[in-house]
Amino acid sequence: MTTVSWVGLMVSLLLVAVAAGVSWWQRLGLQRQILIAAARALAQLLLVGVALTLVISPGRSIWWSWLWVAAMLGYASTVARRRAPEVPHLLGLALASFAAAAVVTLGVLFGLHVFPLTGRTLVPIAGMMVGNSMTATIVAGRRLTDELRDKRDEVEARLALGQPSRQAATPYVRAALRAALTPQIETTKATGLVFLPGAMTGLILAGAAPLQAVLVQAVVMFLVLAATATTTVVIALGLIRRLFTPDHRLAHLPTPADRLDPHAVRLLPPAYHPGRHCPARDGPGQQDPVPP
């Protein structure tokens, strides 16, 4: 197995110096940021390395790995929420979508014994699943919210024709899912031709046989595809449930300008629910279900 010594790590810092040097030479003013980014990445990786050593060391209960996965899902959801604050209810929806993707992908890979279920396989696989579907999840949520806000006239024209909210939202859901999934599909197509992906490169560097590395990488690519499709569809359908009232009205969606204006509080009138009770939205003067 190929290893990197601490001295080797120190030598590789020369590469950071190269990046900082380019910044200094071209007067980009990014030297400090480059150094901070490199130091932070190193510190984070070392911390994760130590934690992973504890979690997946032989003899350790697999529950510690599951706990790690759960924490990862939670943290990824907060990152998604922070990166796309304009998407309402994203924290809960992202958590649900990552959890759904975990059930699907880990269920297939471990349930059907593609990989043995150990801490050493579970944590990295779950990490790749979450990390690689994060961007698509955010794109889907953001695109759908933008579409419904910007094309409100169209959506309401459909609702006014008697279409149920799910049907009225379908064209915008499709647009959002296409936008979110297309980059991953393109990446999958280009794998091996344009670039050598991380898992495969890592395995080869670590001394694995190239063909074995390729097989693992193929599984990872399929994992990412499934995870991306699952997270985005859960986000999109979840958002539809949140952005429409049960009586098929589109909630107010704040514009970027509204979000900057603390006084732009909108009121959503109470919903009418024939035969259904919705305490959270009943009664006059309820706040818009979409947070400012």
Next chain:
Amino acid sequence: MSELDAMAFAFERVTVFRAGRRVLDEITASIPAAGITVVSGPSGAGKTTLLRLCNRLEVPDAGTVSYRGQHLEELDPLVLRRRVGMVFQRPTAFPGSVADNLAVAHPDASTEELRTALQQVALDPALLDQEARTLSGGELQRMCLARTLVTRPETLLLDEPTSALDAQPKQVFEITTRELAARGITIIWVTHDDAQAARVADRTYQLRDGHLTGAPTEEVRP
């Protein structure tokens, strides 16, 4: 039978707030089913909100709205919206041809039904295959009216439908709407154009500062 014997909508102490402002202020009024009722008033008076309450694109913060004797909350909103069609101020074309647009309202409609819908609004049925987004403003607004008519509504809500049209297409739209009213479709037409109100209205109510004046306040008799 007097006009008041058949009311389409009844509003009872209807209040709507927007951004802390009372857009509609305890409105109690009825709108007759017969002919064209124009609701006029200045911009921002709450005319559009009043109209959107009628097909539940909005609901009031207080008070109740009834349609032909039934409270709206007792009606399935999807059924209500097919009985009470709405044409918006800005005409909206969905992607695809005119036929595709009309099919959104009634996916199982035959070509003959779609042709009839276009003829009802004085549009050439040959336009069915044309890309909807290439229609002129007047044609597009009439296509939107035809799209609503495909659901065979009893009532039409028109939200300043001619505000962006020139005189000639505006006149065509007005004539078309009068013909629809003559066929028994209840029309509620919101406009801030007093001259248009005078041309098309069987009766005109004024909406100002959240209050509707001129409208009867009798209860709806189903």
